[in-house]
Structure formats: C-alpha cells, structure tokens
Amino acid sequence: DQQVKQNSPSLSVQEGRISILNCDYTNSMFDYFLWYKKYPAEGPTFLISISSIKDKNEDGRFTVFLNKSAKHLSLHIVPSQPGDSAVYFCAASERYGTASKLTFGTGTRLQVTL
C-alpha cells in the first residue's frame, strides 16, 4: 500500500523551460510535505517544503504547490538548468510525539537537456 506516489518515473525537459514534478498521497494525517533531490550514490538533499496549512511555497527557482482536497502536490522548477538533472523524491510527514516520520515516493528522474 503506497501512501505516496510519484507516477512519472522519468521526465525530460529542455533547458530554460519549466519542469513540473507531481506527487499524490492518500493519508490525510500527513501534515507536512517535502521535496528532495538525489544524485546516484549520495544522500538526498532537501530542496523545499510546505505545511498543510499553505497551498504554495516559493524559494528561488523552486515552487511547491499543495492541493489538499485532491491530495496532490507538485514541484515547479523554472527555468530548468542542466544541473537540475537528478532524481527527485517527494516525502510526506506524519508526527509521532516529537519525531516526524517521512514516507517517500519512488522518485522521478529529471533530465534537463541542452
């Protein structure tokens, strides 16, 4: 039972264009959502996050949108750059006391072409 889904395993975008990565979740108890970027053989790097009380959060070229009614979030990267090529994971957080437990999607491999 996958509670966080990234249905597109890969995405190819031309440099300078917008990259849109999508993520769906099923658990209504998730209250915080994060995007991570990962290169092979490295740990994920935190990119941007959003609380469930917001519908948009922006940081430079990265914007995350949250649609709670649809249980859907997306990451927009604009303009896309070749260095953005990596695997992107969305994650959803559920709080257990003082700890947060993240449930990850299976990732989307983004390739930004020249």
Place this chain on the structure above:
Amino acid sequence: SQTIHQWPATLVQPVGSPLSLECTVEGTSNPNLYWYRQAAGRGLQLLFYSVGIGQISSEVPQNLSASRPQDRQFILSSKKLLLSDSGFYLCAWTKESTDTQYFGPGTRLTVL
C-alpha cells in the same frame, strides 16, 4: 553548522556475517535520528528512528537492529546478513519536533 557522517561508505559482506554501520551528527544536541534503506530502483524505506539515547522505534520487522549509545550516535546492526539486506543505507537527523530531515552520504552495502 550541523554535519552528519556515515561510515563506511561502501561495504561488501558475505551472507551470514555481522554488520555494523555507524552514523554521527555534529553541531547539534538531542537530535532525532533515523535509518532508511533504499533498495535498487525503489524509494526510501524508514527502518528505525530514535528520539533519545537508548530509545529505538522499529518500523519494519526484519533482520536488522538499531542502537543509540550516545546522543549523536546511531548504529545499525545485524547478527547475520541476508542477501536481501543489500541496499543503500541512509542516516538522517532532525531537530526535535521539526519535520525537515537532513541526510548523510549513505553506505552502499552488498551482501554476496
């Protein structure tokens, strides 16, 4: 600033051998600590988390165990490795009562 270390970076072990992976965090106190595994072509699966010394919560019943002997040290162990234990093991930390987890560089474990 805070940093997180994992070692070894890579490990090749025979089936049935023991395992000990170490994770340490610098620059913070009383962090929450987490162990994840990424199997080939899969997402990250939470294995264990800890909110304090000696406090371990297990998420997935399996051949592994975790311990937290010191505030900023988290250890992943096994008495006898299985082929299915192969994967990329990641340690992460958060400040208490926050959601953003920061990951270490990972350990690539191959069980032959």
